[in-house]
Amino acid sequence: MLKNYSPTKTEAWKKLEEHFNTVQPQHLRDMFAQDAKRFNKFTFRLNNTIYDLSKNRITAETLQLLTQLANEMEVSKAIESMFSGEKINATEDRSVLHTALRNFSDEQLQVDGENALEEVRQVQEQMRTFCNKLHTGEWTGYTGKRMQNVVNIGIGGSDLGPKMVVEALKKYQKPDLEVYFISNVDGTDAAEVLHKLDPETTLFIIASKTFTTKETITNAETARGWFLHKAVDREHIKKHFVALSTNIEAVTKFGIAEENAFRFWDWVGGRFSLWSAIGLSVGCALGYDKFEELLRGAESMDKHFRTAPMEENIPVLMGLLSIWYTNFFGCQTHAILPYDQYLRLLPEYLQQLLMESNGKSTDRNGNRVDYQTQPVVWGAAGTNSQHSFFQLIHQGTILIPCDFIAPAESHNPVGNHHALLLSNFFAQTEALMKGKNAAEVREELTKKGMAGEELEQLLPHKLFEGNKPTTSIMMKKLTPFELGSLVAMYEHKTFVQGVIWNIYSFDQWGVELGKQLAGTIEGELLHGKASSHDSSTSGLIEYYTGNK
Numbered sequence: 434m435l436k437n438y439s440p441t442k443t444e445a446w447k448k449l450e451e452h453f454n455t456v457q458p459q460h461l462r463d464m465f466a467q468d469a470k471r472f473n474k475f476t477f478r479l480n481n482t483i484y485d486l487s488k489n490r491i492t493a494e495t496l497q498l499l500t501q502l503a504n505e506m507e508v509s510k511a512i513e514s515m516f517s518g519e520k521i522n523a524t525e526d527r528s529v530l531h532t533a534l535r536n537f538s539d540e541q542l543q544v545d546g547e548n549a550l551e552e553v554r555q556v557q558e559q560m561r562t563f564c565n566k567l568h569t570g571e572w573t574g575y576t577g578k579r580m581q582n583v584v585n586i587g588i589g590g591s592d593l594g595p596k597m598v599v600e601a602l603k604k605y606q607k608p609d610l611e612v613y614f615i616s617n618v619d620g621t622d623a624a625e626v627l628h629k630l631d632p633e634t635t636l637f638i639i640a641s642k643t644f645t646t647k648e649t650i651t652n653a654e655t656a657r658g659w660f661l662h663k664a665v666d667r668e669h670i671k672k673h674f675v676a677l678s679t680n681i682e683a684v685t686k687f688g689i690a691e692e693n694a695f696r697f698w699d700w701v702g703g704r705f706s707l708w709s710a711i712g713l714s715v716g717c718a719l720g721y722d723k724f725e726e727l728l729r730g731a732e733s734m735d736k737h738f739r740t741a742p743m744e745e746n747i748p749v750l751m752g753l754l755s756i757w758y759t760n761f762f763g764c765q766t767h768a769i770l771p772y773d774q775y776l777r778l779l780p781e782y783l784q785q786l787l788m789e790s791n792g793k794s795t796d797r798n799g800n801r802v803d804y805q806t807q808p809v810v811w812g813a814a815g816t817n818s819q820h821s822f823f824q825l826i827h828q829g830t831i832l833i834p835c836d837f838i839a840p841a842e843s844h845n846p847v848g849n850h851h852a853l854l855l856s857n858f859f860a861q862t863e864a865l866m867k868g869k870n871a872a873e874v875r876e877e878l879t880k881k882g883m884a885g886e887e888l889e890q891l892l893p894h895k896l897f898e899g900n901k902p903t904t905s906i907m908m909k910k911l912t913p914f915e916l917g918s919l920v921a922m923y924e925h926k927t928f929v930q931g932v933i934w935n936i937y938s939f940d941q942w943g944v945e946l947g948k949q950l951a952g953t954i955e956g957e958l959l960h961g962k963a964s965s966h967d968s969s970t971s972g973l974i975e976y977y978t979g980n981k
């Protein structure tokens with residue numbers, strides 16, 4: 434059993450509260466000035482990626498107290514419980530074993546009487562064979578043509594992960610297959626993809642853990658209708674539709690052949706399912722070997738997470754930093770800023786991962802927490818984001834910790850673009866840290882020939898407080914391996930935060946409510962069944978029915 438009490442009751446928490454009062458007034462600019470080794474002290478490495486925590490509002494003592502907090506909340510024990518398959522997803526009575534999907538060791542891992550690792554490997558072989566058949570052209574459609582397009586139909590965890598990875602690793606894309614994603618139940622999503630494609634050369638991957646998600650089933654039915662409109666014979670479905678699911682019964686009921694089902698297990702959470710059969714579209718886009726490299730990258734982070742001491746453990750430290758800002762500085766948001774166009778979907782992916790996992794207010798005893806949990810995660814790729822919301826990060830009234838992420842080497846070495854891109858990354862983190870004080874602004878304005886009242890009036894607007902925390906993550910190159918490792922780092926950071934907050938990170942009951950409510954109103958819209966609502970909801974329904 435995991436420790437089950439409020440983090441605020443720990444010794445470390447009390448010490449952190451006192452410690453906060455000594456750190457809060459300190460300016461990062463001074464911390465750097467006083468310690469030439471700050472970068473070395475607070476930079477952690479794994480493989481070819483560095484995690485520079487030095488521009489955070491921490492001292493050595495902060496990390497020591499935060500790791501004490503991790504120890505008091507028994508984070509190590511929690512990590513072991515997860516890896517060994519304990520049913521730590523208690524509200525759904527499930528193990529949490531996405532790590533088993535990228536475990537290439539010879540270990541045995543018994544789950545419900547089966548060796549999970551062996552089952553994983555069987556499905557991986559099935560995926561490899563399938564991807565190879567697509568790429569060699571051995572897999573043909575109902576008119577004997579090879580497939581040219583693959584469409585992944587899924588939503589949430591059955592969409593965001595593979596879509597983000599396919600985009601991030603576009604440079605590794607195989608030239609013979611184009612991969613598309615349809616997720617939104619808005620018919621526009623399907624319409625905009627399907628009109629470009631030919632049913633004879635299109636293969637659909639229906640990705641749904643439960644195979645009951647309304648959006649996905651609706652899109653899958655639309656795709657099936659579109660396909661049969663040309664192919665006519667339902668027998669042809671088996672050459673054009675495959676499924677990724679834990680619910681094989683529903684898959685076959687839909688009309689997809691059992692041999693075309695790639696299964697996974699209920700011990701894989703939706704938002705952690707990228708590494709399972711849900712990653713099939715990644716194998717289709719890049720070739721299965723590249724998907725395996727992604728898994729191996731994640732495995733290397735898993736090993737680090739499981740074995741490294743708390744004070745050097747990257748996901749633990751990243752999770753603790755988030756606790757520091759959320760619960761002591763009172764930060765309510767966290768920005769993810771990839772300085773790499775290929776990583777532009779990472780913020781969206783991490784939104785589901787972090788906010789669906791830790792957007793909870795009930796602790797593991799069933800009581801309402803009396804401390805803040807998950808902050809809002811948001812972000813966008815640099816440098817575009819500099820021209821939209823950076824103003825607020827620099828001079829707004831709220832403190833926003835940011836993760837800057839970039840590769841040292843670009844996949845597209847065009848002129849000096851990459852140096853320019855990275856100079857923005859470095860300059861922004863430096864400016865956020867240092868700020869600009871009155872003396873500096875005065876000097877700058879004086880140099881421009883400004884003086885007197887004119888200067889004094891402008892000066893306050895050009896001040897930057899600085900002291901804005903950033904974490905810089907740099908990798909040598911954005912390879913499948915490094916990406917796998919980075920994503921696994923964020924997964925484990927998410928888990929660590931949940932353990933400290935004493936909440937269940939692996940369920941998502943909040944999402945269920947929306948599904949139920951939409952179901953009721955759908956009946957009214959489609960079948961004219963009336964039921965009572967508040968005046969706003971009724972008014973909106975009337976507006977819709979009167980204007981459609």
Ligand SMILES: O=P(O)(O)OC[C@H]1O[C@H](O)[C@H](O)[C@@H](O)[C@@H]1O
Nearest residue numbers: 589590591641642643646703944
């Ligand atoms: O894969 P599916 O069963 O279709 O579920 C898709 C998504 O549904 C809901 O939004 C859940 O909260 C997500 O965690 C899940 O990823």
